Amino acid sequence: MKITFFLSIYEVFFQRISQLLRQDLPETSFSGISYGRIGPNRLRKADSQWGEIAIFTDYLREKNGSAPFDLNFLEIKEKELGIPNLPFYISSDRYISKLPYEKAMRALELCIRFVEEALERQNPDLIIMDDVCCMLSYLIYKIGKKRGVPVWSLGSLKLNHRRSIYDDCLDTRQAVSDAYESLKARDLTSEERKQAETFLDEYTNHYEPLLYLKTRSKVPNFSLKALWNLLGLSRDHLQDPLDISRMKFTELVRSRISRVFRHRLGKVMGLFEKPVPGEKYVFFPLQVQPERSTLILAPFLCDQLAVIENISKSLPVGYRLYVKDHPIFLGRRPLSEYRRLRSIYNVRLLDTQLPSFEIVKNTSLVISISNTIGMEAVLLQKPLIVLGETFYKDYDQSLSVDNIKQLPYAIQGLLASFKPDRENLLKYIVALFKGSYPGTRRQPYAVPYVVSPENIKDVTQALLAEMKKLSSVVS
Numbered sequence: 001m002k003i004t005f006f007l008s009i010y011e012v013f014f015q016r017i018s019q020l021l022r023q024d025l026p027e028t029s030f031s032g033i034s035y036g037r038i039g040p041n042r043l044r045k046a047d048s049q050w051g052e053i054a055i056f057t058d059y060l061r062e063k064n065g066s067a068p069f070d071l072n073f074l075e076i077k078e079k080e081l082g083i084p085n086l087p088f089y090i091s092s093d094r095y096i097s098k099l100p101y102e103k104a105m106r107a108l109e110l111c112i113r114f115v116e117e118a119l120e121r122q123n124p125d126l127i128i129m130d131d132v133c134c135m136l137s138y139l140i141y142k143i144g145k146k147r148g149v150p151v152w153s154l155g156s157l158k159l160n161h162r163r164s165i166y167d168d169c170l171d172t173r174q175a176v177s178d179a180y181e182s183l184k185a186r187d188l189t190s191e192e193r194k195q196a197e198t199f200l201d202e203y204t205n206h207y208e209p210l211l212y213l214k215t216r217s218k219v220p221n222f223s224l225k226a227l228w229n230l231l232g233l234s235r236d237h238l239q240d241p242l243d244i245s246r247m248k249f250t251e252l253v254r255s256r257i258s259r260v261f262r263h264r265l266g267k268v269m270g271l272f273e274k275p276v277p278g279e280k281y282v283f284f285p286l287q288v289q290p291e292r293s294t295l296i297l298a299p300f301l302c303d304q305l306a307v308i309e310n311i312s313k314s315l316p317v318g319y320r321l322y323v324k325d326h327p328i329f330l331g332r333r334p335l336s337e338y339r340r341l342r343s344i345y346n347v348r349l350l351d352t353q354l355p356s357f358e359i360v361k362n363t364s365l366v367i368s369i370s371n372t373i374g375m376e377a378v379l380l381q382k383p384l385i386v387l388g389e390t391f392y393k394d395y396d397q398s399l400s401v402d403n404i405k406q407l408p409y410a411i412q413g414l415l416a417s418f419k420p421d422r423e424n425l426l427k428y429i430v431a432l433f434k435g436s437y438p439g440t441r442r443q444p445y446a447v448p449y450v451v452s453p454e455n456i457k458d459v460t461q462a463l464l465a466e467m468k469k470l471s472s473v474v475s
Helices: 011-024 038-046 056-063 071-081 087-091 101-122 135-146 174-184 190-205 224-239 249-268 304-314 335-342 356-362 372-379 404-417 422-434 453-474
Strands: 002-006 029-034 053-055 126-129 151-156 162-166 281-285 320-324 347-350 365-368 384-386 398-400
Touching: 002 011, 002 101, 002 135, 011 029, 011 038, 011 453, 029 038, 029 101, 038 053, 038 224, 053 056, 053 101, 056 101, 071 101, 071 135, 087 101, 087 135, 101 135, 126 135, 126 453, 135 151, 151 453, 162 174, 162 453, 174 422, 190 372, 190 422, 224 249, 249 335, 281 304, 281 356, 304 320, 304 335, 304 404, 320 356, 335 347, 356 372, 365 372, 365 404, 372 384, 372 398, 372 422, 384 404, 398 404
Parallel strands: 002 029, 002 126, 029 053, 126 151, 281 320, 281 365, 320 347, 365 384, 384 398
Antiparallel strands: 151 162
């Protein structure tokens, strides 16, 4: 078997997985695709047995990224790969979408050519990546599928230590959906019921936030340690200046100073509030932005402030709209956006550092684009409206709203008629377990456990189990 990994920022994670896969599948060969040089350089130092690692920034140097784009080529590819059109790929990328028109179109053209040529050379039987999250990974997925190659993402279930393997560029979890549909048609076994009850009791009574929040939601500071870390990050830019995801030292310092200043000034200005006891409210948690959660899973909802204004107009009398930013976004959002939210008469802007769990427990309704708070609402049996693409919108007691004009009716309907269904929830929890595996995939710098022997073994065993299923289907 020939496996191609899209390395993204997971080169150590995937390299260690490949070592274990090699033990079970000694005839398997590994190759990779990477945006820049940093990951491949680190991987090569740890493992010399990998085959080609195609690097997009090297391709840009070779092909002259500043040359005019080939419109005829892009028009042909739009018919083959459009979703329905090629600009979706540009808008899905937080870096490429900021380039001037000519440069963005040239980058798109070269990215298509690069992926097609890399996959032609490597000719994989399987492609493995994290979630589709940028133009390059989006094109790897689409071109890989066009070649008839399974493309597996190691997706989060928005729960600690559970990982699903799915073959989709959005956030569906077919294995979870299939298991859920099957379980709804029958009674749970005693073992299934015990598993679900135990998990739900642990979740509701001993709640633990997602692992990465423990490190990435810290208050920004400008200590000597922070400065040293920024200096280390800036070395990546020096190694590969064409990698636009790597920032210069001056840019990193400016960004950190802005974060510290915004966070402290926001406190001084009194922009944030606390929940008011006894007040009825609908809760809308802001997504990290720019991020896959909006760029890919909800591309028409990227202006979250406009979404909040629409929710505000849709609330019945007597309800306030509680809005809270993502914990890792401390100091990242311009204060002007918070002031805009404060100007909406029925919005209460909550302190970013408040635990969301208690806010969800006491809310009348949660409205989520695609984030973890939606899963919290499911497990705490709260009415839930889903605006974006995410797997938990398939849960019977959540309501997916695609047309914003229907939002007032959806809100009133759920507030009036929602009744918790514990049996249905237990079946959904069992389905989550049946459609997933133990394991974690997060940025290793944020969650060091990701590259621990225990986690690498769990993820590798999950991949081997899915490969066994794939082999039986092919046979």
